[in-house]
Amino acid sequence: MNQEKAKIQQLIEDYLSNKIRKADLDIFLNGFSQKIVKEEYDKVLNAYFNELVISEKRKPNDGLDNLKISKEAQRITKPSVKPENRFLNHWKAAYRIAASLILIGGIVSLFWVYLNNYSGKEEKSEIISLEERIVPPGKKGSFTLSDGSFIHMNADSRLSFPFRFEGKNREVSMAGEAYFDIERDESRPFIINTEKVKIKVLGTSFNVKAYKGENEVSVSVESGRVLVSEISENPQQYELTVNQKLIYNLVSKSFQVVNEDLLADLDWRKGILKFNQTSFREIEKTLERWYGIDLIVEDPAIYQKKIRGVHHNESLKAVLESLEFAFGIKYEIVDKTVKLKTM
Incomplete structure (x- = not known):
């Protein structure tokens, strides 16, 4: 259990510091519905905030550029009269904490949405990737x-x-x-x-x-x-x-x-297209998936046809030519689009 907690804490710390890998992020998010993960998240978040406050009290005046605080936040919190130097560090610390709170608030909101989306689902015993x-x-x-x-x-x-x-x-x-x-x-x-x-x-x-x-x-x-x-x-x-x-x-x-x-349901694995009195609406969907095309039927009468035939690893053009010969369906290929109409 201690080893599991340590792993969870490390995942959370990596997430908060924006150092988490994609694979670890999937593990973390899929396991966040667990009680142990939520408890450890609360602990790490509290520790993170406490360390932030302590570090800000100890920091010298090093400017605000590294914190990338929004201009709007500065405008709202900036006093109308220039403060004395002894208050300057307190203002800068407040800026840093405010910016971090915005970050933390966003993270909390993200997980709140995540938990709501998964509320009512059965809890998993392990984190699953x-x-x-x-x-x-x-x-x-x-x-x-x-x-x-x-x-x-x-x-x-x-x-x-x-x-x-x-x-x-x-x-x-x-x-x-x-x-x-x-x-x-x-x-x-x-x-x-x-x-x-x-x-x-x-x-x-x-x-x-x-x-x-x-x-x-x-x-x-x-x-x-x-x-x-x-x-x-x-x-x-x-x-x-x-x-x-x-x-x-x-x-x-x-x-x-x-x-x-x-066999007809399994022949697709061998590259075999088999139609047995198949409606053209079904054939339309099959050909679009099979060849990765968009098929446009310009003549609605084509949908009244039922097709029989077997095609073994044949090209799109070969299949269309067989439809043209047997059923009088004329085709036109433009890039990934095929237009069909009766002859």
């Missing part, structure tokens, strides 16, 4: 978590996770689409939080599609068992097994579980 992986449109990425779990992320996706997993659960948050191959650990379930759905597993492989702004979240299981539930006060829960897919509609708040060949 979070990391985030972001895959932009037109790209894909993969990496391995500290527990050995493998993640393959599709375009326009993000995942936040702790540097290392502590406690009873291994918990991450995501938006977008990703394939998970989770290292089995009976004692610590792996939990994925999306905006509306929570997925809980022990050790399995599955795909999650949960893009922001879309009306559906889907979970497709390749191996093992997966528990899916709403994020709500009275959540519905469903257990999925191999080759089962769950679709959650965010508008109707309804679940649908289907048994089918899930």
Whole structure:
């Protein structure tokens, strides 16, 4: 405990002196909701202020430039009659303390907002440092978590996770689409939080599609068992097994579980675009993410079309040419913008 307090005190002192590193700042802010951190912060802040007052009493007259005190503060506190020399040091000390109080007040306000934002949340037993992986449109990425779990992320996706997993659960948050191959650990379930759905597993492989702004979240299981539930006060829960897919509609708040060949949901990892009577509105979003483009449909009649086709690691131009040949959709590419209309 003493070692933990010493670490917290050092983090706070580094923060107040503006010497804290980014990694340590993340640790500090993520742990500030803990009681021990707040108590140590109060102690350090009091000690900081007391030392400030004592040091100002001992300081010689060395000018105010180094303190960068605002002109407005000087105007308000400056007396109309020039003070005698014996009062000069007291005025300068007051300036320094006032400036430091402004700094401290800003820090306190920052943490007050931080605490209010996190009020009501469950207290963590340890300080947790979070990391985030972001895959932009037109790209894909993969990496391995500290527990050995493998993640393959599709375009326009993000995942936040702790540097290392502590406690009873291994918990991450995501938006977008990703394939998970989770290292089995009976004692610590792996939990994925999306905006509306929570997925809980022990050790399995599955795909999650949960893009922001879309009306559906889907979970497709390749191996093992997966528990899916709403994020709500009275959540519905469903257990999925191999080759089962769950679709959650965010508008109707309804679940649908289907048994089918899930290769189409997993082929994106191999660079395969597969459309099976897919609406063009869905294809529009897919192409924008896949190739990192803006797609403009100039003829609304295109949205009435349903598309079939398979494309293996093909360029944007090759895909557009196939749409032009098979469905009479003419295209024009200008930088990162593609315009579509019927021929």
